[in-house]
Amino acid sequence: AQTVTQSQPEMSVQEAETVTLSCTYDTSESDYYLFWYKQPPSRQMILVIRQEAYKQQNATENRFSVNFQKAAKSFSLKISDSQLGDAAMYFCAYRSATSGSRLTFGEGTQLTVNP
Amino acid sequence: EAGVTQFPSHSVIEKGQTVTLRCDPISGHDNLYWYRRVMGKEIKFLLHFVKESKQDESGMPNNRFLAERTGGTYSTLKVQPAELEDSGVYFCASSQVGYLETQYFGPGTRLLVL
Numbered sequence: 001a002q003t004v005t006q007s008q009p010e011m012s013v014q015e016a017e018t019v020t021l022s023c024t025y026d027t028s029e030s031d032y033y034l035f036w037y038k039q040p041p042s043r044q045m046i047l048v049i050r051q052e053a054y055k056q057q058n059a060t061e062n063r064f065s066v067n068f069q070k071a072a073k074s075f076s077l078k079i080s081d082s083q084l085g086d087a088a089m090y091f092c093a094y095r096s097a098t099s100g101s102r103l104t105f106g107e108g109t110q111l112t113v114n115p
Numbered sequence: 116e117a118g119v120t121q122f123p124s125h126s127v128i129e130k131g132q133t134v135t136l137r138c139d140p141i142s143g144h145d146n147l148y149w150y151r152r153v154m155g156k157e158i159k160f161l162l163h164f165v166k167e168s169k170q171d172e173s174g175m176p177n178n179r180f181l182a183e184r185t186g187g188t189y190s191t192l193k194v195q196p197a198e199l200e201d202s203g204v205y206f207c208a209s210s211q212v213g214y215l216e217t218q219y220f221g222p223g224t225r226l227l228v229l
Contacts, residue, residue, distance in 0.1 A: 004157070033215065044118070045206065045220040091158065100171055101146065101216055102160040
């Protein structure tokens with residue numbers, strides 16, 4: 001069974017600075033997808049960024065980018081130029097490409113952005 | 116386009132009572148998922164519908180939980196009888212069938228069993 005670990009329950013960053021959230025996962029599969037979801041205090045969880053495991057190039061979405069290290073089974077999220085609106089709970093998630101479409105989540109990292 | 120909606124947003128019930136949660140997926144999304152986050156832990160998968168059929172219900176904790184998706188549109192998740200350990204946030208998500216099948220989540224229902 002796959003597992004996802006987020007070792008940082010809480011992180012904080014100063015506005016306009018950069019922060020990196022860690023995520024590691026364990027799987028025996030070679031083909032899968034990885035996601036970062038964000039849940040702001042308003043509770044609606046939204047997709048931040050996604051990565052297909054077969055792609056070597058790291059995904060980027062505006063100020064959000066990932067560092068995907070397949071051999072190390074690591075998938076960290078970097079937020080550049082942090083904004084107050086980035087404050088949220090961030091969840092890392094794994095999905096197999098071949099055996100079901102359920103998401104397996106980490107426990108989440110609560111990000112605080114300080115003005 | 117309307118997102119995934121869930122009702123109610125909060126529910127407080129006593130142990131032994133019955134509660135029914137509802138999820139309306141994004142129009143046209145054949146995949147519908149239920150997840151649960153208990154006591155600040157990780158979000159865990161409960162089950163997956165494709166249209167009205169249960170594709171995977173391996174995450175359902177026990178037979179006190181019953182999920183339905185009549186007509187392949189909205190879904191309900193009934194807990195009967197509710198126990199204290201059922202407290203948590205229940206999320207619904209939907210996706211289109213196809214490549215990547217990105218799941219879009221609803222705001223969740225916060226259930227508290229006293």
